[in-house]
Amino acid sequence: MSALPAATSGPLHVPARGLIAVIGADGSDPAGWAARHFAPEEVLDLGTFRAWVGGDAAGGLDALLHVAGARLSRGLLTVIAGPLVRPVDRAPLVALARAHDLPASVVVLDPPRAALPRTDAVQAQVTELHRTLGGLEKEGFRRVWVRRGPGLEASGVRRVPLAPDRADLRGPFDFIGDVHGCLPELRDLLGALGYAVGEDLSVTPPPGRTAVFVGDLVDRGPDSAGVLHLVMGLVRSGAGLCLLGNHDEKLARALEGRSVKPVHGLDVTLAQVHARGEAFAGQVRAFLGSLPTHLVLDGGRVVVAHAGLPERYHGRVGGRVRTFALYGDVNGQKDEYGLPVRGDWAAGYRGGALVVYGHTPHLDVRALNGTVNLDTGCAFGGKLSALRYPEGQVVQVPARAAYWVPAKPMPAVPEEARFVGEG
Secondary structure, three states, X not given: OOOOOOOOOOOEEEEOOOXXXXXXXXXXXXXXXHHHXXXXXXXXXXXXXXXXXXXXXXXXXXXHHHHHHHHHHOOOOEEEEEOOOOHHXXXXXXXXXXXXXXXXXXXXXXXXXHHOOOXXXXXXXXXHHHHHHHXXXXXXXXXEEEEEXXXXXXXXXXXXXXXXXXXXXXOOEEEXXXXXXXHHHHHHHHHHOOOEEOOXXXXXXXXXXXXXXXXXXXXXXXXHHHHHHHHXXXXXXXXXXXXXXXXXXXXXXXXXXXXXXXXXXXXXXXXXXXXXXXXXXXXXHHHHXXXXXXXXXXXXXXXXXXXXXXXXXXXXXXXXXXXXXXXXXXXXXXXXXXXXXXXXXXXXXXXXXXEEEOOOOOOOOEEEOOXXXXXXXXXXXXXXXXXXXXXXXXXXXXXOXXXXXXXXXXXXXXXXXXXXXXX
């Protein structure tokens, strides 16, 4: 048998939202451990649910999963405790968390065998747990903690917000639409917003304000490397935030050495980045790899994502959330121009948060049902647009040139959905 994973010590930093499984052989008392570290309403004990349905193991698990699903649908931390020593026992937990776009984590209680009942059944549970312990991450658990030895207690459980949750940031914000390599226009727009941009592309913001880029920093425009340089510095200074766009994500994959078609201006972007040296390319790769796909800001009052985001995904994580945030409401179909068909998710949006996004260029800023699309096609000769929040003011600058020919005409915005700018 291969060596067991090392035990974890110190406090556990657990996701503030999601599913946490506390597992161990009979006698390790997962339910008791969970009760000592989490609130009573957060803990679902598999043994209790089995007792409620007359000792039926399958029925007890079904009942537990029903209650757990109700909690996860509301984004509540849910702790499931039991002797879930086999992968087949744990699979429904991972599937349930994934169905609600929340992470699944696991705490493994592994006391010495001598401290457990010496029955054949319990010892078989320990053997099975040890056999499968190294594969918990492959099963889908994002975090694994192993408590081993006579002292299984954690020295504290600290709750960490999920990556999109920056509700603590209150603004004021300046949301900036798809830049697409248009450095001259970005400098113009920042100046119109009151930011001072130096010759070295350093940026001094107006007091208290934070610039938030909705993604797609690169491709099509004249200086994607310069845009990256400016935005990376602004984010590094603490005066800027940035979301990952689909063009940025493709650049990141190319810089990682993965197979990517260098189309839609990516070939020029790569040449510009590498022309600045491999150190710069490494900085860009690390920067893009650190970017979130959406953020929840100002106490949940505003959500920003590159391609927008329906309310059911706000503050959640996972493949479906990431795909929607990067590419929008797509189903794999192409239109007559060979471009992905994008559903108009904003037309049906009725959420409580303002959603700020880009991705789909229009001739004007589009404001609809509590959503604002800031992509006004700067690289196509349109405008570069920003939204001041909470003021609700749009600021725009015209493109200095048409740097790229769009594959299809940019749609107009109906009068009732137009958001008239200041600039």
